[in-house]
Amino acid sequence: MKIEIWSDVMCPFCYIGKRNFEAALTQFPDRENIEVEWKSFQLDPTIPEAPEHRENIYQFVAARKGISYQQSVGMHQQVVRMAKxxxxxxxFDKMLVTNSLKAQRLIQIAKTKGLGENAEERLFYAYFTEGKDLSDDAVLTELGNDIGLTNADVKEALTNPVFQHMVEADGAEAYRLGAKGVPFFVINRKYAIAGAQSGTEMLKVLQTAYAEWKKENSGLLQVAQGATCTPSNECTQ
Incomplete structure (x- = not known):
């Protein structure tokens, strides 16, 4: 069964949603039958690489949302508790705000090499925990190496327009499916989970979707039994 996950590596709830999803999978007995594909979604493509207040996330969000500095601090403290x-x-005190396009391009090339999960995890950790500058090509090269990419791979991701097109195509697809934000989990193209729901709630949806998927892909027919004869000449009524 396939699960597609749209996220932005600079979305705090996406990293939390990833952990909650992983917690759900640890309790899911058929997890070896789950295929996960990470997809790109830029929450705000208009953010410059070095926006005003890039070194102060509290001030940046306060200015963008039109709220007070203290309100912004309170909001972020609540997110810190959720993350914990x-x-x-x-x-958040050492986070560097930037446009997420370069990081998303790196994820796209990583996906072509079966390293999508590695890329998501490393970039989330770099941004939210380490305070890495994800607009810096040298930093992205270092992170790319951690993911399993070569320097040439990183350069290709950051210069070849095909990877930007892949990012944009993922975002457009999410909107077509009804996504209004991220994280957005789509299961078997029949069920969706919007937001960083708890592992318990995610597990319930997984179980429902998997039972349906298994029935549809078991290869067995629903049989209404009548009188039959078998190749071994046994006949029953």
């Missing part, structure tokens, strides 16, 4: 509950450590 999911087993994550967020350091």
């Amino acid at each position: 509950d999911a087993g994550l450590e967020y350091h």
Whole structure:
């Protein structure tokens, strides 16, 4: 069964959603039959690589949302608590705000090499925990190496327009499916989970979707039994 996950590596709830999803999978007995594909979604493509207040996420969000600085701090403190509950450590005080396109391009080339999961995890951790600058090509090269990419791979991701087109195509597909934000999980193209729901709630949806998928892909027919004869000349009524 296939699960597609749209996310932005600079979305705090996407990393939390990833951890909650992983928690659900640990309790899912048929997880070896699950195929996961990560997809790109830019929450705000208009953000410059070095926006105003890039070194102060509290001020950046306050200005974007038209709220007070203290309100922004309070919002982020709440997210820190949510992250901690999911087993994550967020350091908003050292976060560097930037456009996520370069990171998304890196994820796209990683996916072509079967490293999509590695890329998502490494970039999330780099941004939210380490405070890495995801607009810096040298930093992205270092992170790409951690993911399993070569320097040439990273350069290709950042310069070949095909990878930007892949990012944009993923985002357009999410909107067609009804996504209004991320994280957005689509299961077997029949069920969706919007937002960073708890592992318990995710598990319930997984179980429902998997039971349906298994029935549809078992290869067995629903049989209404009548009188039959078998190749061994046994006949029953």
